[in-house]
Amino acid sequence: MTNGTPITLEIFKGEDEKLAGTTITKFAKAGITTMEQLAYSTPREMVELTGISIKTAEKAVLLAQQIINPGFITADILHSRLDQVTKCSTGSKQFDRILGGGISVGVITELIGEYSSGKTQTCFTLSVLAPLPRERGGLGGKVVFIDTEGTFEKGGTERLIQIAKARGIDPDEALKNIIWARAYNSVHQHTLIQNLDGICREHDVKLVIVDSMLAHLRGEYLGRGTLAERQGLLGGMLGKLLRLAGANKVAIVLTNQVQAKVDGSGAYGDPNQAAGGHVMAHACTIRCRFWKGRANTRLVSVIDSSYLPEEKVRVAITEAGITDEDGSFEEITEDDGFLETCVELEKVMNLPLPIKEEDETSD
DSSP, X not given: OBTTXXXXXXXXXXXXXXXXXXXXXXXXXXXXXXXXXXXXXXXXXXHHHHOOOHHHHHHHHHXXXXXXXXXXXXXXXXXHHHHTOOEEOOSOHHHHHHTTSSEETXXXXXXXXXXXXXXXXXXXXXXXXXXXOXXXXXXXXXXXXXXXXXXXXXXXXXXXXXXXXXXXXXXXXHHHTEEEEEOOSHHHHHHHHHTHHHHHHHHTEEEEEEEOSSHHHXXXXXXXXXXXXXXXXXXXXXXXXXXXXXXXXXXXXXXXXXXXXXXXXXXXXXSEEETTHHHHHHHOSEEEEEEEOSTTEEEEEEEEESSSOOOEEEEEEETTEEEXXXXXXXXXXXXXXXXXXXXXXXXXXOOOOOOOOOOTTOO
């Protein structure tokens, strides 16, 4: 990616053609059109998607990796890049704070908890906020919501409208910016995730939500005899989501259920643990645990992250979705953004603030 612009596979064409035109066409038909998508894929995955030989797939992936990441870089350069990572507000200033500013682009964030602990409400709030411009706490793109539990069909759209209205967002626009799909079983869920590349590219998607990741797998793969097959399928879907996050620069949010600890360790702490085992744990960069609190409040804690401290805060579920414990949330209107921009211009360029014209109908 150069200056934030994806590099297309068209650069392989020309006199010194490194890949055959027919191969590039096959990639395009499979939804692989940028160097980032190709570099984050595996040769075996490319063989399955396009039908090309493993040798050609290995060559293509290697070429793409050399172009977008030609070698090692120093930590200071990496740090400057990470400082520019876009984050989406959760709707609560305190929740944003313990996440280092909000839900991060390019990684998987996992929301863990019992039923009614606030996971889906967080997803609904994110779905409304993510399409907002970056200066208003959003990501400036659409949202894909893969629904495995039918939450949208149980009043989900009405809840989204309620959240949007409470936050001063046009509810019709909010719904238009959410691309929903119901996964009816684990195979269907896998298919939907495999097709995300094309959806994200076509609709400028910046946030992908899967609610929940393990629901179908836990119901279809019963007993220890099916554990290896289940974890293999889970690992494949998580691997695809990780590559999607990196190649398309989108945020990934997964909800996860809990299960009882059976080794006796629950007697001295939390009796429950996240489902999915080590496969799920290793794939997620940030893991947040939800607990039910008094009245409409919930406790949220970052329980695993390589760079965020473990900290617990209390949030509330209100008409506006997830908010701070007292029900407050940051209200940012278009006019606020206008004035803030003018203030910055005045500071930097020593220019007077422009006077906004009054409406013609006003006295």
